[in-house]
């Protein structure tokens with residue numbers, strides 16, 4: 416009994432400690448005051464939401480689109496999950512089914528079976544569809560290394576992009592044309608990743624991908640999607656600078672790029688410093704290039720947080736609400752997608768599992784598809800967002 420109480424007290428302490436850390440390190444002192452007591456008050460934030468309207472409806476009321484990544488494997492066998500998607504989401508992005516290794520796992524044999532199933536799902540439920548992704552250094556098929564060389568790379572690259580984009584032409588709200596092309600550790604002055612495509616085609620492969628996609632599907636919004644630049648570390652700042660330079664280069668060459676996708680895989684542990692003002696000014700810089708912005712893969716890890724579900728959920732919800740309040744202040748932001756809808760289906764369970772073996776809770780719905788505080792945090796950010 417005694418030791419149980421001690422455990423509860425200890426976990427409460429750890430939880431409150433994390434709250435305090437987040438309050439200070441996220442640079443939110445303007446909002447909450449930086450004192451420890453004020454940070455503790457956030458524990459009592461009620462995350463109240465008016466009415467029962469879905470995230471889709473709340474987003475739409477502001478001229479925004481809300482949706483999620485989903486996959487064939489789970490949506491095709493789990494009607495309750497499918498039903499939650501139909502209820503909450505105005506847009507769906509296949510989590511893996513349109514990546515190169517899935518679509519063209521066998522050379523020249525394009526397999527759209529699962530992608531088409533998901534596309535049909537969106538039509539049935541009157542949702543928009545997003546494509547992810549045409550060009551990425553990961554999830555390349557096994558044959559890639561054996562077959563692709565400097566002589567044939569351009570033909571294979573163009574063929575793949577044109578075939579996949581044409582297949583879904585007219586159906587796609589937007590396409591992540593190029594994903595994660597920047598890696599500053601690779602030592603290039605332009606910040607580009609030494610990807611296979613860069614090796615074979617040179618840095619203009621990005622522009623080429625946009626041109627091929629635009630020709631095959633002139634209606635889709637063409638997006639450059641990137642990860643890990645949301646925080647205030649010198650690394651994230653340098654990545655933001657490199658991204659802006661890339662976007663400027665593409666625009667100045669007249670490449671048909673329409674938007675930046677900000678993945679937004681966020682940390683719930685408060686160990687990374689988020690600076691709303693700096694991030695907001697980056698968003699304004701992107702918008703000033705005439706680009707739209709999509710939040711494409713939002714989720715919040717909880718692996719370092721207390722086991723206490725009540726406290727954990729509050730911390731996660733608070734990260735969602737704070738982050739979205741900042742980004743939705745920028746009118747160029749037109750859509751928000753979480754990388755999954757229910758805690759039952761999330762890459763976080765493998766990528767950032769909890770060391771205590773408890774289930775992770777990074778998404779808006781719990782593993783029984785009930786709305787949890789993260790849902791409220793998102794709903795509140797939508798409700799308070801300026802209208803587009």
Ligand code: 9MR
Pocket residue numbers: 510511514554594642678712762
């Ligand atoms: O969530 C996706 C996971 O199921 C896949 O195994 C993995 C490789 O295809 O990709 C994950 O999604 C990634 C996305 O495609 C790009 N941004 C990071 C996402 C999480 O890793």
